[in-house]
Amino acid sequence: xxxxxxxxxxxxxxxxxxxxxxxxxxxxxxxxxxxxxxxxxxxxxxxxxxxxxxxxxxxxxxxxxxxxxxxxxxxxxxxxxxxxxxxxxxxxxxxxxxxxxxxxxxxxxxxxxxxxxxxxxxxxxxxxxxxxxxxxxxxxxxxxxxxxxxxxxxxxxxxxxxxxxxxxxxxxxxxxxxxxxxxxxxxxxxxxxxxxxxxxxxxxxxxxxxxxxxxxxxxxxxxxxxxxxxxxxxxxxxxxxxxxxxxxxxxxxxxxxxxxxxxxxxxxxxxxxxxxxxxxxxxxxxxxxxxxxxxxxxxxxxxxxxxxxxxxxxxxxxxxxxxxxxxxxxxxxxxxxxxxxxxxxxxxxxxxxxxxxxxxxxxxxxxxxxxxxxxxxxxxxxxxxxxxxxxxxxxxxxxxxxxxxxxxxxxxxxxxxxxxxxxxxxxxxxxxxxxxxxxxxxxxxxxxxxxxxxxxxxxxxxxxxxxxxxxxxxxxxxxxxxxxxxxxxxxxxxxxxxxxxxxxxxxxxxxxxxxxxxxxxxxxxxxxxxxxxxxxxxxxxxxxxxxxxxxxxxxxxxxxxxxxxxxxxxxxxxxxxxxxxxxxxxxxxxxxxxxxxxxxxxxxxxxxxxxxxxxxxxxxxxxxxxxxxxx
Numbered sequence: 124x125x126x127x128x129x130x131x132x133x134x135x136x137x138x139x140x141x142x143x144x145x146x147x148x149x150x151x152x153x154x155x156x157x158x159x160x161x162x163x164x165x166x167x168x169x170x171x172x173x174x175x176x177x178x179x180x181x182x183x184x185x186x187x188x189x190x191x192x193x194x195x196x197x198x199x200x201x202x203x204x205x206x207x208x209x210x211x212x213x214x215x216x217x218x219x220x221x222x223x224x225x226x227x228x229x230x231x232x233x234x235x236x237x238x239x240x241x242x243x244x245x246x247x248x249x250x251x252x253x254x255x256x257x258x259x260x261x262x263x264x265x266x267x268x269x270x271x272x273x274x275x276x277x278x279x280x281x282x283x284x285x286x287x288x289x290x291x292x293x294x295x296x297x298x299x300x301x302x303x304x305x306x307x308x309x310x311x312x313x314x315x316x317x318x319x320x321x322x323x324x325x326x327x328x329x330x331x332x333x334x335x336x337x338x339x340x341x342x343x344x345x346x347x348x349x350x351x352x353x354x355x356x357x358x359x360x361x362x363x364x365x366x367x368x369x370x371x372x373x374x375x376x377x378x379x380x381x382x383x384x385x386x387x388x389x390x391x392x393x394x395x396x397x398x399x400x401x402x403x404x405x406x407x408x409x410x411x412x413x414x415x416x417x418x419x420x421x422x423x424x425x426x427x428x429x430x431x432x433x434x435x436x437x438x439x440x441x442x443x444x445x446x447x448x449x450x451x452x453x454x455x456x457x458x459x460x461x462x463x464x465x466x467x468x469x470x471x472x473x474x475x476x477x478x479x480x481x482x483x484x485x486x487x488x489x490x491x492x493x494x495x496x497x498x499x500x501x502x503x504x505x506x507x508x509x510x511x512x513x514x515x516x517x518x519x520x521x522x523x524x525x526x527x528x529x530x531x532x533x534x535x536x537x538x539x540x541x542x543x544x545x546x547x548x549x550x551x552x553x554x555x556x557x558x559x560x561x562x563x564x565x566x567x568x569x570x571x572x573x574x575x576x577x578x579x580x581x582x583x584x585x586x587x588x589x590x591x592x593x594x595x596x597x598x599x600x601x602x603x604x605x606x607x608x609x610x611x612x613x614x615x616x617x618x619x620x621x622x623x624x625x626x627x628x629x630x631x632x633x634x635x636x637x638x639x640x641x642x643x644x645x646x647x648x649x650x651x652x653x654x655x656x657x658x659x660x661x662x663x664x665x666x667x668x669x670x671x672x673x674x675x676x677x678x679x680x681x682x683x684x685x686x687x688x689x690x691x692x693x694x695x696x697x698x699x700x701x702x703x704x705x706x707x708x709x710x711x712x713x714x715x716x717x718x719x720x721x722x723x724x725x726x727x728x729x730x731x732x733x734x735x736x737x738x739x740x741x742x743x744x745x746x747x748x749x750x751x752x753x754x
Contacts, residue, residue, distance in 0.1 A: 150198060152177035152185070160187070162200075170200040178213055184232060186211035186219070193221070195234075204234035215247040218266065227255070229268070238268035241505070246281060250328060252300065254279035254287070258507060258548075261289070269500050270543050272302040285321040314430045315366050322362040323355060330354060367425050370432040374423070380416045383409055392449070397434040402449045415441045426451075495688040497698040498536055502705040504546030511582045511753040512573050513541045514566045515554045516602075518589025524609045528684045531556055533588040533638060533694040540698055541584070544706030545753035560604040563616050567624050574630035582632045584752060585625060588691055591618075591639035600641035600664060618664045626668025626740070633670040634710070634752060638691040640675060640682040666740040671710060671747045673697075673717070674736045683729050692728075693735055696720045701752075710737075711748025 150162040150169050161172035162185070178186040184195040184203050194206035195214075210222035218229045218237065228240035229248075244256040252263040252271055262274035263282075278290040286297045286305075297305045299320065331351065333342045374396065381391035381399075385406055390413075392400040404412050419439040426435040436450045517534020519527050538554040541547045553569065555562050567585075574581045590603040594612045601615030608614045618641070625633040666672045675682035675693035685692040700708050700716040708716070714737045725733035739747040 150180050150185070152179065169198070170196070178211070181213035181215065182217065182232065184214055184219075186213055195219075203232070204230070212245075212247055215249065216251070216266070218248050218253075220245040220247060220253065229253075238264070246279075249281040249283065250285065250300075250324065252282050252287075254281065263287070267500065268503075270503055271300070272298065273539075273542060273549060275549055285324050315363070315427050315432075316430050318366045318369075319359060319362040322365065323358040326358055327351070327354060363427060367427065367432060371423075371425055374425075374432070378421075380413060383413070385409075394434070400434070400437070400449045402439070402447060404447055408445070412439075412441065412445075412447065415443075418442050495690060495695070497688070497690070497695060497702055498532075500702065501539055502544045502702060504544055504706050506546045507548065508546040508582075508753040509548050509551065510577060510580055511545070511547050511584065512551045512570055513538075513547060513553070513584040513586065514570045515541070515552065515584075515586045516558045516563060516566070516589065517554065517556050518558055518587075518603070518605050520557050521590065521603075521605045521607075523607075524590060524603070527589050528686075529690050530588040530638075532689055533691050534586065536690070536698060537586055537588075537636075537694065540701050540706070541753070544701050546706070547753055557605045559606045560614065560616060563602065563604055567621065571624055571628040571630075574628035574633075577629070579629045579631055581630055582634070582754060583625065583628070583630045584634050584636070585621070586636040586638075588638040588694060591637070591641035593641050602639065622664055622667050622670065622672075626666070626670055628668075630669065632743070632750060633668060634750075635666070635670065635672040636697065637673065638675045638682055638693045640680060666738055668740055669742055670740045671743060671750070672738050673714070674738075675721075676733050677736050680733050681729075681731065683725055683731075683733055685724065685728070692721050692724060692733065693717065696724075706753075707751070709748060710750045710752070713752075714748070 149164055151164070152160050153163045153168075153172075154160050155172040157172065159172035160174040160177035161168055162170040162177065162180075174187040174189055175191075176188045180198065184197060186193055187196055188194075188211075189206055191209075192206040193208040193211035194202060195204035195211065197203045208221040208223055209225070210220075210227075212220040214232060218231060220227055221230055222228075222245075223240050226240040227242040227245035228236055229238035229245070231237050242255040242257060243259070244261075246254040248266065252265060254261050255264050255274075256262075257274045260274040261276040261279035262270055263272040263279065265271045276289045276291050277293075280288045282300065286299055289296060289298055297307065299305070299317070331346050333339070333346075337345075376397065377395040378400075379393040381393050383390050383404075388403060388406045388409070390402045390404050390409070392402050394400055416439070419441055422438040422440070423434060424436040425432050427433065434449075434451065436448060438446055438448045440446050515534045515538050517531050519530035521527070534554055534556065538552055541552050542549050553566055555566055558566070570583050570585070574583050587602055589605075590609065592601050592603050592607075592609050592612060592615055593599065594601070599612070600618040601612050602618060602621070603609060603615050606614070621635070625635070664672075673693075675691065683692050684690070685695045688695045690698070696717045697713065699720075700713050704712065714735075718735045718737075721733055721735050725731060737747075743750070
């Protein structure tokens, strides 16, 4: 795959990286005998040749150059944006990528800079996202300039119908707007959610744009939350019909007639795709049906289940015209997965299919599209902190204990902040979801070895979201791996061991962030081990070496979740401070903000106290407040 700038095709050498579709333009850039560019409509010069180079008109403006500088003109030939850029792309979705002083940024149609000049390369906006390069890697930004998909690709093309072709580590593939990887485009469309996303989003994006000859007041009446929701619901229904029709064409199953239950008067039909089907046949007709089964014509009807196509009903018609029908009579539920639209978060109420026989009952499920305020608009650091390393453990789905609500979202979002807001390279961040004891041991071993290799120059971060458990006799605290037992501390990882291992390394600083409580209580406030019945007050573990420890709760308190935000309460306010400060907050500022807000919110939400704490080792007791998470 070629680099996206070269693939998109330069309108002319060294100028704007965008495909030139001459057939779609009224005014066509043309060069006269002197080598100068102007614009023609048919054989008539609409704008006289005077430019060294010229690109297509898009959204009423065209990029042109004179004397090595690029600017924009209107269709009457007048200057719209002065000649000051080194490179200029056509306007797409209201913004244009331009280069100034060797860096790319984006301007609006007045020439105002709306996304700073900080990228090494940049492409056009398409479906709300644009490919851009930082530190030699491509990612995708939204219209505010914030990172929407991490900078990790060797090449990246524009989004088209919800997917974009990318290359990473020499391998070509496709991603959707969540960054999810697919080996080929067909794989995306195999699921109903993938098909619907590509079907609905482009149509909504076109519909919501203001028409060229549409008055603003009429546009505002036409495009609003209510009318948009009506359109989305209609398009989802259309997508369902189209998906079922398209998938049904490729279904060619083999069926074998199985055993007959004479008491229930039911045949078992073995279907190569849909499994066992129960087909009612009266006992008086069973023998004749069995003999004619191979000559029966079949009429299947389909519906959507588990994000794919499933059999709702089927009718077998014998050569003599008798009909026998199967119907899926179970209550089934399906939901479109992770549909992300290029507009404000909305609530979709999806009507699932009902089997044609009428006996099929499909439950209804609301899907909330959108994220917490800290999951979006993650700030982008201008500094690359390549000597900071992070291990992030996010334990939510325990094998033997109840889950820790939102722990996976906590860890994943904190990893994004480490990369974007703190400027830690992606390869320096180890995010481990649902870590076993061996996983935790391996990650602690990795980060301490890295710190030793950097011989005192590296800073390390250890973040944990999950269950903590206490030793009832000693009050000792343990992290609980997903394969551990809440009633058996031998299956946990002792907190003092963690401190000992991190402090024994040659790290310049070790910052430990624990969104867990060690009293044996869950985020919900319930006792982790039911037989225990009470919360245990644990003894505090003292940090060692060059260490600062942030704990979500003290003593026998609970580290609660913040359900409205989809995070642990401690993690939410940690992320909020990083967001508000652009990742520049000191540890002292973070401590003050998190402690104050968690303490207040916990009383409001839970009517119980949760007071985060911060403790520093003796060597940092006087200086820790001025440190930052990454430096």
